[in-house]
Each structure stands twice: as C-alpha cells, then as structure tokens.
Amino acid sequence: MTSWRQPHRLLLLIVGGLTVFFLTVPTLLVVPMGFSSSQILVFPPPGWSLEWYEKAFTDPQWTSGFANSLQVAALTAVVSSVLGTLASLGLVRGRFPGKNLANALILSPLIVPVIIIAIGMFSLYVRWKITGTLLGLVIAHSTLAIPFVVVSVSTSLRTMDRNLELAAQNLGAGPVRTFLRITLPLVLPGVFAGALFAFLTSWDEVVVAIFLTTAKFRTLPVEMWEQVRQVVDPTVAAVATVVLTVTTTVLLLAFVVRRQAPAT
Amino acid sequence: MTSWRQPHRLLLLIVGGLTVFFLTVPTLLVVPMGFSSSQILVFPPPGWSLEWYEKAFTDPQWTSGFANSLQVAALTAVVSSVLGTLASLGLVRGRFPGKNLANALILSPLIVPVIIIAIGMFSLYVRWKITGTLLGLVIAHSTLAIPFVVVSVSTSLRTMDRNLELAAQNLGAGPVRTFLRITLPLVLPGVFAGALFAFLTSWDEVVVAIFLTTAKFRTLPVEMWEQVRQVVDPTVAAVATVVLTVTTTVLLLAFVVRRQAPAT
C-alpha cells in the first residue's frame, strides 16, 4: 500500500545517512575536543580533562568576551524588538504612500551579503567614531536583527483576526484601549519570539563584529575567531560548547513561546 | 474610523524613518563609493569614475575570485538541491524510527553558530586534506545550504494535496509513475526555489570560506575581506555592488518561481 518499496528505501537510507553525517559531524566534533586532556586542538582527544572549561570560565579574555556578548545581545534584543514591533504595526496596519518600499527597505538586511553590510557599516561608523564601542555594535546588530522581529511580529499581526479589534471597538473600547487590551496581548508571543531571535542573531554574529570591535572590546565569537587563528589550545572548543548550549536553550525557549501563543 | 490618530502617526513616522535610515544607509553607502574618482575608499566621493569597475573586471585576483564563487555556488546549488530533495521525501513521506531526530539533525546547521561550524569543519577537513579545494568548499557550503532546500521542498510536499497521489494510483499509476507524473512536477517549484537559495547561501558566505580557502583558491567574499583589511582602494566597493546585483537578481528569480507555482 505504501509508495516506498525496498530498493528505493535502501538508496534513500544511504544518501540520507551520508547527508546527516556531513551536516552534523563538524559540529559534534567540537564538543568532545573541549574535554580533551591534550594541549592542542586535536581529534580524537587522547584523554579527558576539564582544564579548558576552567580556563574558559576564569581567563579574563574569555570572561570579558562572554560578558560583552551577553550585553550586546540583550541590548540588541530590546532595541530591535521595540523598533521592530513599531515598524510592523506601521507596515501591517498603517496606510501610507511608499508602504511597499518601506517594507522592502526594512527587510533588506536579510538579503544583502553580510560582508557588504560590514564594509558599509565600518566606513560609516568610523566617521561617527563609534567603532569599538558597545553603542556601535548594538546599532549594527539591531540592524541585522530588526528584520527578524518584523517578520515575526508581522506574522502575528496578520494572522490575528481583525474582527477582534472591531469587536473591542463595538463594545466601547477606543483605539488606545483596543491596542492595550486586545492587540498587544495577542501579538506579545510574536514580539517575544522576535526578541529571542534578535538575541541569537547578535550572539552568533562574527563578521560585522570583527569589523566593529577592537582588542579592548570583543564579543565571544570574535574572541574565538582570534584565538583559533593564533593559539590552538582546546579552550576555544570548550567556549564553543558553551555558546552552542546558550543558543540551543534560547531557541527552544522561542519555540515554546510560539507554541503557547493562543490560537487567534 | 481608523485606529491611528495624528500624534501616534507622527511618532511612528519619526521612529520608522530613523529605523529605515540605520538599516539601509550602510549598504547604500557602498554603491556610490565604487564609482568614486578617489584613490581611497571614502564617502562622499570627490568625483566620479569607472576606473574601479574596470579594475574589478580585469584584475586577475578579482576575476578568478568571481569565477571561483560562481563555480562553488552553482555546484552547491546542484548538490544541495538533489540531496535536500531526497532528504525531504524521506522526512515528509517516509515512516521510520528516529524520524524526528533525523529532521532535527538535518536542520541543525540553521541554528549552530557559524563560527562553531567553521572551526569544526576546519579541524575535520584538514585531516581529510580538502581545505583549499573546490570539493571541500562545495561540501561545506552544501552543509549550510541543505537545510534551506529541505525547508522549501518539505513545505511544497506538505502543502501538496495527498489525495492527488491517491487519485493517480486509483487511476492506474503505480508508485514510480505516480512520483514522476504527479509528485515531482508539483514540488518542482519548491526544489527550484531551494536551489536558488542554496546558490545565494554559498555566494554570500564568508566565515567558513575564510577558514577553508587559501591564497590560491579564494571566493569573492573572501577576496573582499582580505582586500578591505589591506588595500583601501574603491575596487572593493565596485565588487560589492556587482555581488549585490547578482544576489538581488537571483532572489527576485526565486520569488517569481514561488509565485508561479500552481496552487495545489
């Protein structure tokens, strides 16, 4: 009865297995290397040790990178979720000339190659003298993150039943009370998911950060980048595992929020 | 009758304008700089010239980078659309134990920070001796691109009416003829769109490429990266404009394909 017979299945199994192998092995390789007893980054580890995790959590270079990354990502999440939500409201509910153009411009960082954005920002931020500062990196990362917030919040706004807003007005709620009591609570899961994606965008970002940070102010991915090209001790693998853990946790959180959104 | 009154509108206009400014100016800055008559990368250009475009299209460093990028992106598109389509078929239509795990693993490159993927691949590919080769970069970029193909093709497969396959069987078509005459033609737009996104993923990619390329074999984004840190002549801006043009063209193509897909 099924349309997949034995020969097809075997072929699919082999191709699928190889695909999964190539997709996941590079990442999975990094985790054990962080627990290595070796002094250099090598696979397979000759023995096991927590030395590099200790170093990752005590060496001021790594800990300040961790603090910087968290700070930038958190501020990016706040800035881009506020601006992104306002932009979504304008783009979905507003009626003004040039709406399509505004929409395209706001989403444009999604499609412009990151190396070009990095070069452009570097030229501009040097003139504004905000390279190497927290402010500069937060602005830069918000630029990259706002489109994700806009997509998330716009989807919430579009799938929300417009009749709910009409019903609220019909029952005596003016525009402000309708927004606060009905619209905002219903799109909040979209805003929150957008904020989490914004956090991750900043947390993972390396290209723009390399251009805009200095030795005094580096994020964790930039620190990893610098270290892996100079030293080759396994601390970078330990840090990578920590970074990956944070990423996965935040992402799972985002999915849970999305799931629990009331079916509007 | 509208729920947006004058004070809200004004606030929204200002915030929106600033947001659009920060989002788009860095990119839009790059374009005029490529037409500059200045010898260094500076804004605003003191005058206009096509000198840097000439250099971009003749200097062997840039032209070989262009050729390498095209080659890698094209091969990545082919490899990942074939493997991604097979993976989607297995994940959507197949029934096997561990299906959810396989799905998560195949999509994992979407969420793992690219710097970690790059470090992992570098460790692995050095051992396999495929760093600095076309093959190595195509495998690496396919790893990054396959999840996009899987998302695109899986969506096509899921939105396709299963009754169409049942109808074909009812009318006398066995499993193979059902796949060739019904399933494949109907998901082809999804496959094609996935291939275009795979092309772009490779075309834009810079972090993994920096790790896996050498001076003898560089892609265009890597070349831009190296140049902008050494020389500061405006050729890089001219190249960036060319890259952006290609990206935009391919993306528009992908949208057109998606639009024209028959409503199944």
Added chain:
Amino acid sequence: MSATARPAASTTSPSSQPALVLRGLVKHYGDVPAVAGVDLEVRRGEFLTLLGPSGSGKTTTLRMIAGFTLQTAGTIEIDGVDMSRVPPYRRDVGMVFQNYALFPHMTAAENIAFPLQMRRLGRSEIRRRVADALALVKLAGHGDRYPRQLSGGQQQRIALARAVVFQPRLLLMDEPLGALDKKLREALQLEIMHISHELGATVIYVTHDQEEALVMSDRIAIFSEGRIEQLGSGEDLYERPVSLFVADFIGESNILRGRYEHDGEGGWLTRADWRWRIGPSAVARAGLASGSGAALVIRPERLRIVGADEPGAPGTNAIEATVTDVLYLGPIRKYELQLPDGQPAVVRQHGGGEREWRAGERVRLIWAVDDGVLVALPGG
C-alpha cells in the same frame, strides 16, 4: 434574568420613534457601489433580517450601522440621534460576528465583562450582570472557560451574551450561525428568537439562508445589487413576491413567461400557444400595463399533477408537461418535469394518498387562478 432585560419598548420610547432609520445610505469602493441607496425604518423590538446573495450589500449595510465602515452618502439615525459620524465605540450598538470574535486571551466571563469595564461600571455590578448574562444564554458555570475550551455553539452564545450585556440600543448579527451544522443551527435559531424577545431587543440580522430568515424574522429586507428589492413579512415575500429575483431567491418557483393582457377585473398571460388566467388581486398588485412582458410565478406546492386527458376544472389553469424525475424526500415527493417549451417545472407532493407518477409520463399541471402571482419581466 430580569436584571439584564430592558423594559419593554412600549414603556420607554416616546411615542413610536423608530429604533433605526437609514436614509439614502450609499457606499462606494472606488467606483464600485456596494450599497446603492438604502432607506429603512426599523421599529423598536423588531427582528428584521437583511437577506440576500453574497455581494448584495447586506453585510456592508450592517457594517455601516456598526460604524466599522464610513458611508459615502446618507445618514444613520439610532433612537432618533444622527450617528452618521460617530465612531463605533460610541454608538452603543451590540454586534455578534460570524466567527464569534471572542477574545481568545480572556475567559467567557472576562469577555462578557469587557463592555461593562469599558463603561466603567462597579466591580459588584459587573459581577452580577455577567452572571445574569451567562444564565440568560444557559451557560452559568462556564464563565471561567476560555473560548477554545467551548464548542462552536457555546462560543456563539457567549458572543451573544457579550453583545447584549450592556443593553445596547441595537443588536446586530452578521450570519451568526453560518459556521454551525444544521441541527445546531436550527436549535440556536429558536434560542436567539426567544432571548431577543425576552430582552425586547431590536435586532438587525444578516443571513443568506432564506429558511433562517423565514423562521426568525418579523420582517425581511431582500437585498439585490446594493438595494432593497422587497421588504415585508416572510409570508408577503413567499406568497406575493414583487419580482422574479425575490420569487427565485425565496423558495422554489415555477415561472411562465409571456405577455400580460388586461381583461375585466383580472387578466391573461398569453403566449403563442396558450394563455393563462390571472386573478384580480394579482393584477392589482403588479400594476402592469396591458401588453407588457410579464411572468406568472406558481409555487411548487400549488401545482397539482393530473392525467394528460383530465379536463380542467373552472377557476384553474393548466399546462402540459412530461415527468423527468421523481425524487423521494421523506415527508414530500418532488417531481421534476419538462414543459412543452423545454423549460423545467417542479411540483411538491405532500404524501397522503395522492397518485404517484413515474418518470416519462405525460401529464397536465393544474393550479388555481388565485395561486398565480404576476410579476414584471426585466426590460419587458
């Protein structure tokens, strides 16, 4: 229950001021007229239905009354006050939506309390009124459920409670039963009728279901192409349609086209091959000029099938026909027939001893002269 019920209309309204008056209401979308000029007076406590096919302007009219859509021209008066430019949240009109439009992040009780909170009533007053409203729709004890935990029928009852709890001047309902299945729909039709009578509410009800309109309404306004084609009780519309459109939209019809000719008190509908007598009251109602194109409408249950050779009785008309299909429907039997000119005809036979006819038989259809309704032909 009595707490939420408004005093009967007769005791409060100064004389007989209508609850709603629409004057020359027009709505254009671009160049397209969705509503092309509607005049309507709704009495207090009346249950009035706007009935028509989709795109006929009935929903647009309702949305203009609610204030969701601004009219292009015309005025809307509620309880004698011009509301034409008043925003929806100050119109004091309750509305029930087809998809319920319950707030998903509030419980049933919170939904019902919402309009009372907007009116800044006291906590204990709100609690009392919400409890009364829940009892009214027979959902006492369901107040702490969220909408997604309620069935479709229960959700629609909560929506009704929310729309009446603040004692609005008008209750608007936009195809409120459209999403429910047949049995539940019929039960809720009766329940909505009983509740609105109990409250003495003035109801404007939109539907495209003619049976629903007939069952529920005091009066029905038939919409067609942005205008009211006919306004009257269900019996007016079914027994005395003023146009082919109304005859066709309400119930089934047999339609004979021809030319009207005046003759004494009554008249004739004539065709090349035949002519049929028209009664004096039908002639008076239609008010047609002799010689103009006209049609005779006869309802399927007014036709009787007799043998092809049976002579006609005095006071009846007749036409030949051939039976094409016999459809058994339980309480009735429906005959599909073909007239000599190829047009279809349909006859409803209500059980009880009448002879059964078979497909292919040649028969005669007869009807009492007074059962034929005369209407003008468009452009006739």
Added chain:
Amino acid sequence: MSATARPAASTTSPSSQPALVLRGLVKHYGDVPAVAGVDLEVRRGEFLTLLGPSGSGKTTTLRMIAGFTLQTAGTIEIDGVDMSRVPPYRRDVGMVFQNYALFPHMTAAENIAFPLQMRRLGRSEIRRRVADALALVKLAGHGDRYPRQLSGGQQQRIALARAVVFQPRLLLMDEPLGALDKKLREALQLEIMHISHELGATVIYVTHDQEEALVMSDRIAIFSEGRIEQLGSGEDLYERPVSLFVADFIGESNILRGRYEHDGEGGWLTRADWRWRIGPSAVARAGLASGSGAALVIRPERLRIVGADEPGAPGTNAIEATVTDVLYLGPIRKYELQLPDGQPAVVRQHGGGEREWRAGERVRLIWAVDDGVLVALPGG
C-alpha cells in the same frame, strides 16, 4: 456518448453475480475500531449510498474498497474476484474525491486522458474517449482549461469524467458535492444520477446529507459506530426505521417512550398516564417481547393538531400538547410543541386551508394508529 457507455449490466454479467461483496470487513486504528464488521452486497448497476454521521466508518469503508487503506480483517470481492490484497492501481475502480483531486498541472483533457495513458491505449483512441467523456459531462470545449480556470461544479464534472472514462468496475464517490452550495448541489445530484444510469455504472456513494441520500439512491446503508444499522430503500428507512438512531438520522421524528404490551393482533405502548394503540404490521416488524421498553416514532407530517377538547376518532391515537413556536417556512408551517412530560414535539402542516394555531395554545395531537412505528429502546 454511447462510446463511453458500458453495455447494460444484464447483458454482460453471468447470471446475477453482485458487483461488490464485502464480508466481515473490519478496520482498527490502534485499538479503535473505525469499521467494526461490515457485510454488504451491491448489485450491478445499483446506486448505493453509505450514509452516516462523521466517524461512523462510511469513508473508511470506501477507502478500503478503493485500496487506499488495508483492512484489518474481512474480504472485498469485485465482480467475483477477491481484491482484498490488490494494490489500488490494479483494482480498476474509479473514484471521485470531495475536493476533486484534479491534477493542477494538467488541463481538463489531460486529466481525463491520464487513466487511459496508464492503460497504454492508442493516441487516437484516447482522443476519442476524452472527447466523449467531456461531452457526457456537458463540458465539450473546456478540455484545454486548467482546473484553476474552472468553477467548483465544472471541476467536479471533470473529476467525474476522469473517474468513468476508463469504464471501471465500480464508481466510488466520497461526498463529491460537499464543497458546493445548495442550488448547485441539487442540480449536480440529478446530473450524477442521469450519467450513472446512462452508463449503467455501479455506484457506491458516501454522504452525510440524508436528503442527498434519499434523492439519489436505489438503496441506502445507514452507518453507525462502524456497522450498518439499516439497509434499504429511502422509503424503507423513512417509513419503517428499525431503531431510534435511524429514525433520528433520517428526517425529523416525534418519539414517545414507554413499555410495549402485546394485545391480540396489535399492541399498546403504555405509560403511567396514558397508552397508545400500535398497529399489527408495526408490531410484527419490531418483534418485541411483551413488557419490554419501547418507543413509538411518528413523523411530523403524520401528526394533526386539533382543539384540546375535540374527541378522538376511531383508529387514531392522541396526546395533549402546548404550542411553543410557530415557524413559517413558505410551503410548510412547522409547529414546535411541548408534551405533558416536558418532551418536545414537532408537527409539519402543509399549507392548504388548515387552521393556524398560536404559541401558547393547548391542543391535542392525533395520528392514525398505522402511522406509528414501534422500535426497541436501547437496553430496554
């Protein structure tokens, strides 16, 4: 047209072999029985409808006949051949889906040609048969349109043409008219009947619409909880239901519960307060033991309303009631009433001179003894 028509069943079938035989068909999903044992014989050229509420197993049964779902137990025989384990593409059975399931990347003609190509017919033969099939469904000239360029009704006709063009042994239809509006649905009901008769096709038709089943079918199988509750003509089911479930599902019913007591040729349904006479044929059909729990079913059009004081005629039963609602429906008037024990009752009055009653009036309902149907009470 004659090209696509199969020779009438009687000329090809050896003696009277049934077109389809289901024996002990069972389908479990996990532990849940979707179909709990179905036995059925369908005659050649018969139009048989599987009717039931959703989840009653009718669609699962159809999918097992098509081969889309493998039965847990039982056999399926088509034209005398066991098809229980044959894959769907070798069963030679045509199917029409509710959502049409037309291939969107093929024109109407290509869709119809598909089953013929699968059977490797010649090009000219395919072209001729496609043209015939298009003519059969009155869409000649629409062959080069894509499905999205056709209306819902046209799409369903193309789906029908595609399902019959290869002259399948059976034609299966899964709620084919479910997505269409009422007027179109009624027109297509007649068209599907005419086409299937013209082709002499054996049709298994699934619907949950009892009126559609009554109109179209030679026989109807009523499904309930995975079993066939009753199998018979529409008249059998409406006039002589074998259970409360059937009485309730087909048409409207008035149900009086009590205890059956035998008495001579007939019997009585007795209650504390009253007893009603039951006719001999109803008693014989029900075959109940005296003293067992039973219900009397009377159809709404069999009840007559008379004044509360009017004496009963011989050969009739009576019960007191109070009118609660009077519903005008055009050709009929429906009375909702309340019986002394609080149960509801419903009466259909078919126009024509009968007295009108008003809500609140106390009345008596009378019916002829032979109009009452006796059924067992579950667990009685």
